[in-house]
Amino acid sequence: MSKLGQLGAKLHRGDVSYDFIGHRKLWFSVSAILVIVSLAGLFARGLALGIEFKGGVEYQAKVKVTGDTVQNFTDAVKATNAKDLGDPVVTTIGDGAVRVQTKPLGQDDIAKVRAAVAKEAGVPIDQVTSQQIGASWGKQIANKAILALIVFLVLVFAVIWLYFREPKASMAAIIALIHDVTITVGIYAIIGFDVTPATVIGVLTILGYSLYDTVVVFDKVRENTRGITGSNRYTYSDATNLAVNQTVVRSINTTITALLPVGAILVVGTVVLGTGPLKDLSLALFVGIAVGAYSSIFIAPALLAVFKEREPGMQALHRRVMAKRAQTAAAGTPAPAVATAGAGPGAGAVAARSAVQDAPRKQDRPAGTAPTPAPRPMKATAAGRPQPSRKPRSKRGK
The missing domain is CATH 3.30.70.260 (ACT domain)
Structure with missing residues (x-):
């Protein structure tokens, strides 16, 4: 198995992890800078509209x-x-x-x-x-592209809401999509590539790609957070972070696999052909795929965690988890690993630790009290029910 495959297996099991959600302020800051630069380039230079839009x-x-x-x-x-x-x-x-x-x-x-x-x-x-x-034809194309984008976002919001039964997941996915489109369009304005119908096709395509990665992460989040309020082992952010760790290698693999051919098309369209639909389409795809993978890993899950942590039930869960961890730290017992929030090898360690904590300790017995005798050994009958190994009274002495 390759090193990346081994790392992916360890991340999925929870043996190692990176605190993606804990560093969300850093990711939000990076995204804010990228969005501001993109908007500045868009308003300062504007888009270089192709002949199809300006006549x-x-x-x-x-x-x-x-x-x-x-x-x-x-x-x-x-x-x-x-x-x-x-x-x-x-x-x-x-x-x-x-x-x-x-x-x-x-x-x-x-x-x-x-x-x-x-x-x-x-x-x-x-x-x-x-x-x-004429420019009127280009205006019609632009209006249809904007309408298609609006319809796409509305349908995405509805489908994610119905699938996850969670409007906050839809909000996080839509914000991530708007983030991807803004940065892609801003880079187009900064570089000065012509905006053609091929560009519009590329932008709509990257929306679907970014959404696909986001839904995969959200599905793992739903799996890890099922019944989370009935426990006090980990918070919603912990479970979300585990989901990102479990899917990050997959996202990286699919992104690199998609970027390699698109990058080749971009080089051919820019260097060899000089201009044309290939260049316009490939630039939108290349930038959009890269930004979409970034938002699916760093932005969308963090937004979902922020939205969910504001719920009263999740806030109460957070307080219980923090209180338990403080109590565990005061007792000198190692705290449960955050990365093993879901079912996995870490569950055995938690169960073993609970058994040790629940076992009777010598100092807990009152002075002068004899220790509790061990139970008599039991043996299983044919019916599978444990029975005492002592002989029945009727057969004693024989």
């Missing part, structure tokens, strides 16, 4: 694609000096066509750019197609 002109022409195709067409379009041209977006379509996108232009400038594209492609001008994309 523009798109040209397509057939050409033999080479390694210099993108740069050559970019230079050719810029050489036209069209008014309000900006930086054209040049992408290749397979290995036999090129697409050029510009900001909205006047009719004369559209003709100039079309002629430049035809000249660079080495084809007649009538073989270069051009179409204007």
Whole structure:
């Protein structure tokens, strides 16, 4: 078994643990800084909306694609000096066509750019197609994306509420999702990548991925906290921390497995192709998966613990647990391990310790009192009921 697998087994059994919930103020502080930086970048720089959202002109022409195709067409379009041209977006379509996108232009400038594209492609001008994309279409796409996001969040809240029978779990999951989306969009604004329909698809995809990891952790929390108020061995935060420790290696494995191919697509889309849907989609996926894994481990469970610890029943449980631990510490007996809050090997140690504590001690007997005699040995009959080993009176002396 690998070292990571051995660590995962120890974490699941409770042999070792890390206090994720106890350090929640640190995680909340890190998330607050990331969210503030993301919002600052979003409001200061804004999103670089693609042609699908802000409108523009798109040209397509057939050409033999080479390694210099993108740069050559970019230079050719810029050489036209069209008014309000900006930086054209040049992408290749397979290995036999090129697409050029510009900001909205006047009719004369559209003709100039079309002629430049035809000249660079080495084809007649009538073989270069051009179409204007209005901003109203992009506005419709943006409105539908926002509507889809709202519907998604409402459905997520309802499904988690019904599954866990706990509205606080829904609140923690939704806050974690908003945290993921805010940081992802903020990074988009800071880096300056174009926001296209592919970006919207990526953002909606990462919401599902982040939610999947969160539900796995919450399901383990529910398992560890079932009937917790009937005991005074551990608090809700202790049980939640155990759940995170039991699932953290799994979350790390799935995250790394997902990030490797997405990272490869991001490198290809950015370095090799230069621009296009692959770059827009892969960046949203890469950032969202990483942030989603972070929130599923450090943010969502900690929020759930904070919400639940405010309940009167959980506060009473916390007081009982703290009182018992103080009494145990005063008696000099080792306190029960927090990591073994659920059923597992630690339960045997707790039971053994309880047996030692419950055994009669010499100093507890009154002076001059004889010790309690040990019970007579018993033997089991065929029916399985223990019987005294002494012979019946009728058979004595025979």
